[in-house]
Amino acid sequence: MTTTDTSTSAGPTVGTTIDLGAGSGNDAGVEIRPPAEIRYAGELATLDSWDTERGHERPPGWRLSPRAVRAFVVGSAELGVSRKFYGDDPLVDRAVVSLMGRQGLMLVGEPGTAKSMLSELLSAAVSGTSTLTVQGTAGTTEDHVRYSWNYALLVSEGPSERSLVPSPVCTGMREGRVVRFEEITRCAPEIQDTLVSILSEKQLMVPELGPDARVAARPGFTVIATANLKDRGVHEMSAALKRRFSFETVAPVRDRAFEIELVQRQLEAELGPGSGSGGDRPEVPRDVLEVLVTVFQDLRTGSTHEGAPVKRPETVMSTAEAVNVAVAASLEARYLGDGTVTAAEVARQIAGVALKGEEEDARRLRHYVDNVVRERARHDKRWKAFFTAAEPLWR
Numbered sequence: 001m002t003t004t005d006t007s008t009s010a011g012p013t014v015g016t017t018i019d020l021g022a023g024s025g026n027d028a029g030v031e032i033r034p035p036a037e038i039r040y041a042g043e044l045a046t047l048d049s050w051d052t053e054r055g056h057e058r059p060p061g062w063r064l065s066p067r068a069v070r071a072f073v074v075g076s077a078e079l080g081v082s083r084k085f086y087g088d089d090p091l092v093d094r095a096v097v098s099l100m101g102r103q104g105l106m107l108v109g110e111p112g113t114a115k116s117m118l119s120e121l122l123s124a125a126v127s128g129t130s131t132l133t134v135q136g137t138a139g140t141t142e143d144h145v146r147y148s149w150n151y152a153l154l155v156s157e158g159p160s161e162r163s164l165v166p167s168p169v170c171t172g173m174r175e176g177r178v179v180r181f182e183e184i185t186r187c188a189p190e191i192q193d194t195l196v197s198i199l200s201e202k203q204l205m206v207p208e209l210g211p212d213a214r215v216a217a218r219p220g221f222t223v224i225a226t227a228n229l230k231d232r233g234v235h236e237m238s239a240a241l242k243r244r245f246s247f248e249t250v251a252p253v254r255d256r257a258f259e260i261e262l263v264q265r266q267l268e269a270e271l272g273p274g275s276g277s278g279g280d281r282p283e284v285p286r287d288v289l290e291v292l293v294t295v296f297q298d299l300r301t302g303s304t305h306e307g308a309p310v311k312r313p314e315t316v317m318s319t320a321e322a323v324n325v326a327v328a329a330s331l332e333a334r335y336l337g338d339g340t341v342t343a344a345e346v347a348r349q350i351a352g353v354a355l356k357g358e359e360e361d362a363r364r365l366r367h368y369v370d371n372v373v374r375e376r377a378r379h380d381k382r383w384k385a386f387f388t389a390a391e392p393l394w395r
Helices: 041-054 066-074 089-100 115-127 151-157 168-175 194-201 239-243 256-271 286-301 319-335 343-354 359-377 381-393
Strands: 104-108 133-135 147-149 164-166 178-182 203-205 214-216 222-227 245-249
Touching: 041 066, 041 115, 066 089, 066 115, 089 104, 089 115, 089 245, 104 115, 115 178, 115 222, 133 168, 147 151, 164 168, 168 178, 168 194, 168 203, 168 214, 194 203, 194 222, 194 239, 239 245, 256 286, 256 319, 286 319, 286 343, 286 359, 286 381, 319 343, 343 381, 359 381
Parallel strands: 104 222, 104 245, 133 178, 178 222
Antiparallel strands: 147 164, 203 214
């Protein structure tokens, strides 16, 4: 017996938003962050038409061609498709090729390097959905990876296709879609290894329904996993599981001018029209963003752009965190200030990112402010504003 249709289970269908009470008011029903396939539905439709017009070959089970998937991620001025991932374009090419093979794709790197965003974009372009996701935690169980049961139906009817509740992996196999496994190394090793047979045999046995019952993967199924291999609290992956994945390392942004541009673009996306933030956002001047990015790069790399060594904090000083600081500084200026974002707002908001209760990190940051920032403040009014706001906070 081959079990390939579990659509009568109690779980929601792919792409379904369950409304548990939208509330009232002007913002009722507004999603803060819709999935990529909804946010960029127009671009995906454009790329689909481009594929059809040009006759681009699409791998079995893919909604778009590899050319279109690449254009969706890195952008295309010719087609009016925006760049969404800023980084190593050849990495994107290799990732697309990996998704056409038999192995899964493993995106590794430091926290905040946009691994999850890249995983979401690739899933949306290849499968038309990015919501088939397993979130790896210490509490993730085998049921989250394989399947579980509707216990009311299980008690009344016994094991049946109707009482089986598919996991995202099970649904992805059945429908030929990409499944995302976030933070896989936060799961216990025995839970991680549940994927070994799924990725190698492309089938999931369901012995409760009979000795031959199984869910067979359809063309288009694969897994994109992400892992912060140097983060705290992670588990080593087994050699058997590593062999089932093609590994790609997503590196932090190192070019300062490029990172400033990236933060600016992400800030516009977070607080611009259609973002759900409401109203007009204050402009964040480029020179203020330069201060923000410079602080993050100094502390991330352990060296100032002048070449002086500084002690790196343990806390994550990623581009994603820099964007969060820029958003928070903009909101502070809008709602609590005079509507002008300065380096002082940046300094106050960085404290919430950089100071996480670790005393050693606090000492390192105080040393940075007392030495590097103080010296810069002698010659630059932006850094003076930053130092004046940071000095009492970072004590």
